[in-house]
Amino acid sequence: MARVLGTITVALVAFSATEPAQADFKDNIIFSSCAAAMRKEYQQAEKQLLLSQLNETCSCVVKQINNRKNIEQAKASCINTDQPISSNRNRQAL
Numbered sequence: 001m002a003r004v005l006g007t008i009t010v011a012l013v014a015f016s017a018t019e020p021a022q023a024d025f026k027d028n029i030i031f032s033s034c035a036a037a038m039r040k041e042y043q044q045a046e047k048q049l050l051l052s053q054l055n056e057t058c059s060c061v062v063k064q065i066n067n068r069k070n071i072e073q074a075k076a077s078c079i080n081t082d083q084p085i086s087s088n089r090n091r092q093a094l
Contacts, residue, residue: 027062034058 035058042049060078069077 023066027066030062030065031058034061
């Protein structure tokens with residue numbers, strides 16, 4: 001999971017806005033980039049990513065970035081390494 005969230009670096013540099021509409025746009029880009037990175041990591045590991053895990057992690061990342069944390073700090077704060085990755089293949093994949 002070391003690469004999760006690494007792809008949002010470019011988005012953060014490109015969209016460092018302060019106006020509310022631009023801030024929402026930036027938050028959406030951060031969340032979407034985080035979600036794409038998580039889906040890719042879980043797919044490569046052939047594991048099931050639960051929607052609740054994705055929402056919790058990526059919402060946390062958005063919050064951390066908005067609190068002026070860098071990517072590594074956001075990952076350290078938001079990725080729960082104690083929570084096992086689900087391997088239930090009977091659930092619908094995201």
